[in-house]
Amino acid sequence: MATDQSSIGRSVLLRQFLWPFITGFWVVFVGVCIWGGGALAQLAWAEQRAPDDPLAYQIQQLQLELDALATLTPVILQPSELAQAIGDAVYNTAVWAATGTLRTLMNIPGLWRENAANDFIRHHPDPGGTYAQKMFQDTGHSWQRLVVANYTLATRTAMFLAMLPLLALTTAIGLTDGLMARARRRANAGRESASLYHRAKLGSTGLLITSYLACLAVPSLTQPVWVLVPVAVGVGGLVRVQGGYFKKYL
Incomplete structure (x- = not known):
């Protein structure tokens, strides 16, 4: 009986310690799913409406929505500035997460890096960060469409918060x-x-x-x-x- 009670006590303490991390994980997970789903929806609409040049369509649509956002009367925060802040925060977070992941995989010193087949990984001081920058540059059109979709979602979020x-x-x-x-x-x-x-x-x-x-x-x-x-x-x-x-x- 004493063992069962101590086990129950430890499990309760463990749940009390872990619940902020579990809650934070699910909040981030749901937020990423919602934002990613919205971005994919915008990409799909652009492909359907303007298959010849979907990027130009997305930019034009974003400008129209920014103009509509500017017509809203600010009460606490300026909606346009709020949209810019939300878009920048999501963009910078995505770049930081991708760069941090690549640095974790490629920059850790040890036998794996010393014995890597790629000379770039073995000798470059920051192979992960350099590779992330090159990856964002080489994605070109697709990356630009994702960035425009991100700021479109930020504009609509600012509309909703207004x-x-x-x-x-x-x-x-x-x-x-x-x-x-x-x-x-x-x-x-x-x-x-x-x-x-x-x-x-x-x-x-x-x-x-x-x-x-x-x-x-x-x-x-x-x-x-x-x-x-x-x-x-x-x-x-x-x-x-x-x-x-x-x-x-x-």
């Missing part, structure tokens, strides 16, 4: 009206509905996630207001349902 003040407003209105409805329901001894509350809670989260994924995947987003305003209003309505059917007694 909705946050409107989302906060509709959420506050929906919550206030919902709590007033809850107060009337309590005063009249009305029934609460945990089913509606939980479905509205899941619906508001799901609406935000699916709308963001749709923004990344659509071929064009030159009219963000027609997308962002209905999403904010829909979330506000779902929050109103949550407030109205919250627990009768706290």
